[in-house]
Amino acid sequence: MNDLSDLDEIVFAELVHDERAIYLHTHPPQDWIDSIGSERVLTCPISEAAMVGVGIGAAMRGLRPLVDLNRASFMLYAMDQICNQAAKIHYLSAGEFAVPLTIACAMRGDYHVDVAREHAPYAMFANVPGLTVVVPGSIMDARRLLLASMRYNGPVVFFTSPLLAGEEPAAADQAELPLGRARVVQAGSDVTVVAVGAAQLLARQALEPLLGDGISVELIDPLTLSPLDIGTIRESVRKTRAVVLVDEASGDSQVIAGMAAQLTSDPATFARLLAPPQFVTGLKVPMPAALGLERAVLPTSAKVEQAVREVAGAVAGQRRGTS
């Protein structure tokens, strides 16, 4: 799935484990068809909207579909089915019908597939009531959250990045990880860094040089963007008193702007903050094709480092002033 063989393993195991699970894709692995059957491993034409609609109808009648739409940009073909239909049916039916449907896609990899296909559209889905939006920042969490998504009773939009694949060896642990909970990736005391999805890679690269300079970062992966585990993030920020929010999408996207708002609107967190939340984000332009331009658009580990140093410096001054 999505160039991530680690996730393939999870999906196949779940297809074996649960006879209600079905998989829809434009080019499913032949060995899955051979062992599970073509009725549950469905080879589809390039019909994203209908694939999601089929997933909804099948889910309402007792199946647990995973619709794999390949790349995140292709999801936009299915916006009506995802946002107007899948997201609303449980509510509109007053709980009579659940829609246990997972819609998965990959965001950018390291092969630079340009303006039409490089996309991080999770913010727009996170704005829709009724959808659970999962954007894990490590392959291990991606495995465990994909499993949880496939076993959940509602519609989940699952974004992953092929960049995660090489990041760490896949853990043997295949237990579900609960949806809706953030992970404290590393405990620290000076600055909280919250990084979304593949931006976790940038944040993790920055940890060591920062620690070398005596800056202890508490790194958080929100994992589920909607509903967001703001409690874990607030708790960390109340402790460190400073926060840097990192996202490949642009800074005014709902996701990290919303996090900042939920931090500063909470009196107990606001009272502890010694500096305004800082953003390290992509530029608000479509992804350009040329490599140099792409690098200019995306955030980098160096920018994360720089933002953390700046806020740590400002905060240190205030800590001296207030102590």
Place this chain on the structure above:
Amino acid sequence: MTADRDLSDNLADRFRQMLLIRRLDDALLRLRTAGEFIGAVHPYGGHEAIAAGVCGALGEADVIISYYRGMGHAVARGADLGRVVAERLGRETGYCRGRAGEFLICRDAGLIFTAGVIGSGVPIAVGAALATRVLGGDEAVAVFFGDGAFGAGVVHESMNLASIWKLPVVFVCENNGYQDHTRTDQVYPSVDLVRYATANLIPGVAVDGNDVEAVSLATTEALSRARSGGGPALIEAKTYLRHFHLQFDDPPPRYRPAGEEASWLARDPLERTRRTLLARGWTEASLVAVEQSVAAEVDSAITWASSSPCANPDDAADSQVVLPL
């Protein structure tokens, strides 16, 4: 023949359902004009023979998916009239506790989804039929949509999928010649809509949508083929709306030629069925008795719904409607 024996006849049953739909349709328009509820009313009047004909041919376990004129399909499937009206009036006793309004979901009547976006119910119907295949049942799915839905790409995608997977779906196009206020012949190269089935190698048939027996026969044939693994079918039922596409606070101005309206109203499906019943030996008195009983049933549903409690604002996000993680 006694009136009781008359009503056991299939056509008389369909006549009664069509009357229920007609009477309720007119009542909802009146209630909306009177400001008794909010939102849009997409009336069903004129199409009654399609809902009654298709639903009359379906089996108990079959599933239907509707579009925003779903009241007719719900009633034809035997949904509780009081709960249908209560949903429209935003009452706690409505089928969806006031959450869905016009977009009815009536699980006990097999109406699992009503699309508010043109064509969006069609792939969901294909998925519902896929579940039949995977879970090993023999239920079929009927999905209703208007002629305007063929403007939506997802409808063609869905017919393609149903065809390649040979799923038990009956696509029912209620072709009333208009999409919103635009004439369909202005925006399609031909008003022969069966060609869309042909393109996907699906059997398609055009029927007189004001002839309940013709609709029923076409549905029975489609279901028989679908249940024996023959795959989907398209029924294009040609019909006409009695009133208009849509009403908010007040009935809209006329937008269709008067001559066209008059010629279709002369082919009214209820009048036609009534005449057939009389020709087959039913007495005027027995039909009047049916009409009176239907009127009383609709009045009673409205009275019950109107006296039901309104949906409780404190429950707008309660655990019954919001899925916990």
